[in-house]
Amino acid sequence: MSEATEEYHTPVLVERVVEFLALGPTRGEIMDGTVGGGGHSAAILQRIPESRILAVDRDPEALERSREVLAAWEGRVRFLRARFDEAARGAGMLGPSLGGALLDLGISSRQIDADRRGFAFRSGEAPLDMRMGGGAEGGPTAADILNQWEEEELARLFREYGEEPRGRRLAAEVAKRRSTRPLKTARDLLDAMSVAFRGKVGPKEKARVFQALRIQVNRELESLEAALPLIREALLPGGVLVVIAYHSLEDRIVKHTLKDWSRSCVCPPALPVCRCRGEPLGTLLTRSVVRPTDSEVASNARARSARLRAWQRAE
Numbered sequence: 369m370s371e372a373t374e375e376y377h378t379p380v381l382v383e384r385v386v387e388f389l390a391l392g393p394t395r396g397e398i399m400d401g402t403v404g405g406g407g408h409s410a411a412i413l414q415r416i417p418e419s420r421i422l423a424v425d426r427d428p429e430a431l432e433r434s435r436e437v438l439a440a441w442e443g444r445v446r447f448l449r450a451r452f453d454e455a456a457r458g459a460g461m462l463g464p465s466l467g468g469a470l471l472d473l474g475i476s477s478r479q480i481d482a483d484r485r486g487f488a489f490r491s492g493e494a495p496l497d498m499r500m501g502g503g504a505e506g507g508p509t510a511a512d513i514l515n516q517w518e519e520e521e522l523a524r525l526f527r528e529y530g531e532e533p534r535g536r537r538l539a540a541e542v543a544k545r546r547s548t549r550p551l552k553t554a555r556d557l558l559d560a561m562s563v564a565f566r567g568k569v570g571p572k573e574k575a576r577v578f579q580a581l582r583i584q585v586n587r588e589l590e591s592l593e594a595a596l597p598l599i600r601e602a603l604l605p606g607g608v609l610v611v612i613a614y615h616s617l618e619d620r621i622v623k624h625t626l627k628d629w630s631r632s633c634v635c636p637p638a639l640p641v642c643r644c645r646g647e648p649l650g651t652l653l654t655r656s657v658v659r660p661t662d663s664e665v666a667s668n669a670r671a672r673s674a675r676l677r678a679w680q681r682a683e
């Protein structure tokens with residue numbers, strides 16, 4: 369992997385991703401639905417002979433970067449700026465075409481480091497934007513949500529998407545402040561958090577509130593839920609889906625969906641005998657979730673929360 373890739377974003381669980389995707393049929397493209405800095409794609413192209421990649425990202429900057437990183441494999445990579453659910457719909461439009469698909473969810477280290485995009489609370493002056501696709505996709509920013517949503521809805525957002533137990537207090541403080549001046553920057557939100565959390569605003573609190581807003585701004589759970597069945601339909605027989613999730617809300621969706629697709633019987637539980645005689649749609653390749661080793665976590669802190677699951681469509 370090139371040094372440039374490492375600086376932008378260090379990909380996680382690379383060996384396992386390649387190992388699973390190598391099980392798929394080589395005649396189909398592999399959709400990297402979250403190409404980011406191109407680290408996973410580079411490893412796939414290097415290690416799976418004859419593989420071809422459909423490189424997708426909703427962030428135009430990420431796509432530009434991956435174009436540079438993957439330039440050495442010209443002719444084996446196509447690039448598409450889109451959400452991965454849109455890309456999957458396109459890939460399956462004329463029937464199954466994919467040998468594999470990878471979703472490495474969330475945001476890249478680069479997006480977190482780019483203060484002007486408002487993904488992190490590091491710089492107080494950063495605008496509360498958080499749209500992964502920048503202005504290209506439109507849609508409300510984090511500031512729009514904070515300034516326009518009902519207090520009750522904000523409280524639910526912090527609690528459900530941020531798993532922040534004091535979400536109600538924060539929502540009340542935001543509502544109070546915006547009645548005199550709209551929240552615009554990370555500093556404005558940090559000030560509200562400081563009052564609501566009685567001065568205790570550490571990395572954990574920041575991460576929870578940041579996560580809640582980011583998930584909502586980018587409609588991340590909706591995109592994932594829409595994408596999974598579309599990817600399944602776009603996979604060729606024997607095609608493999610690999611998903612890496614970084615928080616329990618995403619992982620829960622992936623876990624239940626893949627488990628559901630691997631069941632041989634889809635009769636209601638109350639039925640005493642199986643009537644459906646259903647064939648499973650495919651096989652779960654990861655009986656239990658795959659996590660990074662201690663040494664990977666020691667060299668890349670971001671890997672700490674990664675959870676990988678893989679599934680193979682029936683032949």
Ligand SMILES: C[S@@+](CC[C@H](N)C(=O)[O-])C[C@H]1O[C@@H](n2cnc3c(N)ncnc32)[C@H](O)[C@@H]1O
Pocket residue numbers: 377378379380401402403404405406407408409424425426427430450451452453472473474475476477500588591592
């Ligand atoms: C964790 S990073 C991926 C890093 C990449 N695997 C690498 O090796 O550099 C996630 C990337 O997915 C993109 N992304 C997140 N959700 C997306 C979606 N629904 N559709 C398309 N891209 C998405 C983000 O813009 C970001 O660039």
